[in-house]
Each structure stands twice: as structure tokens, then as C-alpha cells.
Amino acid sequence: MTMLPFTRPAIGEEELQAVREVLESGWITTGPKSLALEQALADYVGGGVQVRLFNSATSALEASLLVAGIGPGDEVIVPAISFVATANVVLRVGARPVFVDVDLRSRNLDAAAVAAAVTPQTRAVIPVHFAGLAVDMEPLYALAEKHDLLVLEDAAQAIGSEYQERKVGASGNPVCFSFHPNKNMTTIEGGAVASNDADFLDRLEQVRFHGMDKDSEGNIDIVAWGGKMNLPDVNAAVGLAQLARxxxxxxxxxxxxxxxxxxxxxxxxxxxxxxxxxxxxxxxxxxxxxxxxxxxxxxxxxxxxxxxxxxxxxxxxxxxxxxxxxxxxxxxxxxxxxxxxxxxxxxxxxxxxxxxxxxxxxxxxxxxxxxxx
Ligand SMILES: Cc1ncc(COP(=O)(O)O)c(C=O)c1O
The missing domain is CATH 3.90.1150.10 (Aspartate Aminotransferase, domain 1)
Structure with missing residues (x-):
């Protein structure tokens, strides 16, 4: 008996050809294909955002929290139903995850639950667009504004989803996507952040790659702590083929x-x-x-x-x-x-x-x- 799997990535000739082309090009790690995928994703999402690629959504979320300056003593509100990465990244930066319940059918959190969990230590909320269904963001924005909270959207499962007829990712908040093989499009492993804040995006690039900054003459400096979270071009090439489909x-x-x-x-x-x-x-x-x-x-x-x-x-x-x-x-x-x-x-x-x-x-x-x- 052959088993019907619950998911299977859609890999075709386009992806095979794209990988071959990169492997034969002589430049196989982060480079032109990554830049092209960042631009293609920004165009796809719309709203004037820019995109930075990461090697996973977990890295993208962690880097976003770091850049936002969230750390020890801070609380971050997360739904009690999500993939565990949503909460783990909060611990990773030294902050405390504060859980809230979700709706039985949408599996999303709502603003009322978040409001009840806000304390003077709350710095951020991470709404998860569960299974691709957008969270009702408007009341959440109002609440975030009232309490001066960062809204970091976990859109790991929501590439291509829309909220109020705009693509999830176009809000201007930091919005993180995953391109894990189970997701609606894949880069094998990979993730991205969309944002409209140029300074935030610059600092994401530093956290992504050793804290490195380059001046116009190509001189490098290390200006902050940074890790190694970049996406290779082989993966980006798969992503370009997938995004087209x-x-x-x-x-x-x-x-x-x-x-x-x-x-x-x-x-x-x-x-x-x-x-x-x-x-x-x-x-x-x-x-x-x-x-x-x-x-x-x-x-x-x-x-x-x-x-x-x-x-x-x-x-x-x-x-x-x-x-x-x-x-x-x-x-x-x-x-x-x-x-x-x-x-x-x-x-x-x-x-x-x-x-x-x-x-x-x-x-x-x-x-x-x-x-x-
Ligand atoms: C809601 C959610 N957040 C974060 C992640 C982490 O994504 P990645 O595997 O790309 O790190 C996932 C992956 O399943 C997810 O579903």
C-alpha cells in the first residue's frame, strides 16, 4: 500500500535546472540569486517593503528580536499554539515568553487575549498567521500602539496569504516567512524578513552576517554582534523558481x-x-x-x-x-x-x-x- 503523505514539496524541472545553473556558476553561496530573490519577494509582497533572506524563519525571528533590542527583563506575548520556534526565539534573546490562548477554529490569537496579558514588562507580541489564515491585525495594531509594543508577525506559514486584500508581509512591521520544505514555497531551508524600516533592515544584515558593515570603498568593520544566518544562492535559486509558481x-x-x-x-x-x-x-x-x-x-x-x-x-x-x-x-x-x-x-x-x-x-x-x- 502506498501512503498518502500529509505534505510533499512541489519540485520540478524549473528547480532542478535552477540548482544546476548555480552549482555550475562558480558562486554557490549568498550572492546574486539571493539578491534577486529578496527583490522578487519584495515585489510579490508589495506595500513598498524590502526583504532580507535568512537561513530559516527561526533565524529571521531571532534576528528581528535582537535588532528590536528585546532581551532580559522583557516579556513577549506569543500564542500557546504554534510551532515551538515562535517561543524559543524569545528565550534565545533572554526575554520571557508569555502565552495566550487561541481560537478553536482559527487557531489564531486575538487582541482581547493579548490585552489581558499585557504587563509593564511587555515589549512585543508575535501574532502567528496559523496555517496561512491572517490574524485580525487591526485591533492588535491599536493595542500595540496604546502600549508601545513591537508587532513581530510570524508569517512562517503565510507566504501568499492576504489580510484586508493586501499580502501578509506588506504591513511594514517586521514580518517573518519560512521556506522550510513543508511550506507553500520552499528554499529547502530558509526564511525572510519583510520590513519598511531602512535602519532595521541594515541592522538585520549585520546580525545575519558577523556584525559586518562595509563602506563605499569596500572596507569592512564589525559594528555589532552578528551570527551566520545567510541563505546560499543554491537555495535562493530554488526559491526564485518556487515563487514563480x-x-x-x-x-x-x-x-x-x-x-x-x-x-x-x-x-x-x-x-x-x-x-x-x-x-x-x-x-x-x-x-x-x-x-x-x-x-x-x-x-x-x-x-x-x-x-x-x-x-x-x-x-x-x-x-x-x-x-x-x-x-x-x-x-x-x-x-x-x-x-x-x-x-x-x-x-x-x-x-x-x-x-x-x-x-x-x-x-x-x-x-x-x-x-x-
Ligand atoms: C509558525 C512557525 N514559526 C516559525 C517556524 C520556523 O521556521 P523554520 O523552520 O524556517 O525555522 C515555523 C516552521 O514550521 C512555523 O510553523
Missing amino acids: LDGFNRRRRELVQQYFQRLSASDVLVLPVDAAGHSWHMFCVCIDHNALGKTRAGILSLFNEHGIAVGTHYPAIHLFSLYRQFGYGVGDFPVAERIGEQTLTLPLFPAMTEADVEQVCATVTAIVSGRL
Whole structure:
């Protein structure tokens, strides 16, 4: 039996040719292809922003926090449901992550939850556009302005998404993207920051590469601490080929998702995600209440596997990881995040999937939630 994976990168002749060209060019690390991808991403996102590439979204988020001067004694508000990198980067710069609960269907945080978590130590909030669904940013901007907070958008899952008919990334805030292989476009590993603040962008470049500054005559100076977070041109070349195909990929994702919605019915046992204009559908995540069905989640995962379907579990609630329990967090703090963490399943979704694949997944979901399996 061949397994249907929950995701698969769309690599074609364009990417293979692009990699070959760079490898044969004699310049394979950061160079002209990276510059070209930064410009292409800035043009794609719009809003007059500029883009700086990183070797991951984790690096992009960490560098953004460092440049913003966030560190020991500061608190940063993050959602309790995200990939753990969203919180880890806060710890990395010496600040304290403060978690808030999320909505069951959108999995996004909202301004009311953030407002309740603000203290005199709060310096920033990191909204995560979960699975490609934009957070409702307007009330968050108002709150951030009131309390003088940095809004650092974690758009790792949201390349191509829109908020109020503008691309996520065009806000002018620092906005971080991921190009990990699971994402809607990939550079194998890689990330980026979009911003409209020239000084912030200059300082990001320094943090990205050894704290180095160059004058117009090419003399170098080391002006700040910097790491090694640059993206090689081989990866950037893959990104250029992928970006050219991104809108097509996202269109296909939306078509497949419409089929999921047509074939699945929400119930007490099955929670379906929010549909919205501008969603780029990085993932299609549902919750299945395995307790109500008299099953364990491991049992549910096995049923999918037995039917040739691999499903993901994005994500466990971050505050319940051992590292974060050390900050005093525990079971019961964020009930919605905890329910998602226990019951979430990521159904297969990637551009090369067929309608028959969706049908097979939906037949299995329906059989499970109706107790037939
Ligand atoms: C919400 C979120 N933030 C950050 C990251 C980190 O991205 P990267 O793997 O590029 O470091 C991911 C990756 O899955 C993510 O989903």
C-alpha cells in the first residue's frame, strides 16, 4: 500500500535546472540569486517593503528580536499554539515568553487575549498567521500602539496569504516567512524578513552576517554582534523558481480545500477550520474528539495509517512542553490550546494531490467520526 503523505514539496524541472545553473556558476553561496530573490519577494509582497533572506524563519525571528533590542527583563506575548520556534526565539534573546490562548477554529490569537496579558514588562507580541489564515491585525495594531509594543508577525506559514486584500508581509512591521520544505514555497531551508524600516533592515544584515558593515570603498568593520544566518544562492535559486509558481500552488491548495469542505460536516466530534478570503491554506487542520468516540489519538492515527493516509499533529500546546513548564505553566492554563494540542490532525494537503486523494481522506474521516471504524 502506498501512503498518502500529509505534505510533499512541489519540485520540478524549473528547480532542478535552477540548482544546476548555480552549482555550475562558480558562486554557490549568498550572492546574486539571493539578491534577486529578496527583490522578487519584495515585489510579490508589495506595500513598498524590502526583504532580507535568512537561513530559516527561526533565524529571521531571532534576528528581528535582537535588532528590536528585546532581551532580559522583557516579556513577549506569543500564542500557546504554534510551532515551538515562535517561543524559543524569545528565550534565545533572554526575554520571557508569555502565552495566550487561541481560537478553536482559527487557531489564531486575538487582541482581547493579548490585552489581558499585557504587563509593564511587555515589549512585543508575535501574532502567528496559523496555517496561512491572517490574524485580525487591526485591533492588535491599536493595542500595540496604546502600549508601545513591537508587532513581530510570524508569517512562517503565510507566504501568499492576504489580510484586508493586501499580502501578509506588506504591513511594514517586521514580518517573518519560512521556506522550510513543508511550506507553500520552499528554499529547502530558509526564511525572510519583510520590513519598511531602512535602519532595521541594515541592522538585520549585520546580525545575519558577523556584525559586518562595509563602506563605499569596500572596507569592512564589525559594528555589532552578528551570527551566520545567510541563505546560499543554491537555495535562493530554488526559491526564485518556487515563487514563480506560488500563486498556482496556492490556487490548487484552495481548490482542494473547497473539496474538503464539501465532503466533511462539522459536528461535536469533528472541528473544521475557518475558511476565509486571503487564506493560503498551508495546512488543513481539524480536531477529532477521540474521547467522545471511546478512542485514543494514537488509535485514530493508526486508523488513518491502516487506510494509507499519513496525518500530522500540528501542534502540541507549547506551554505544556517541559521547558515551558519551568516558567510555571501547566495543564488548565489555556484550555483551547490544550484541546487543539490533544486532538489536532493535519489532513493531507499539497498541490500534487488529486481529487481522489481528498475523497479517500474524507471517506476515512467520516467513517471514523461516525464510529464505523
Ligand atoms: C509558525 C512557525 N514559526 C516559525 C517556524 C520556523 O521556521 P523554520 O523552520 O524556517 O525555522 C515555523 C516552521 O514550521 C512555523 O510553523
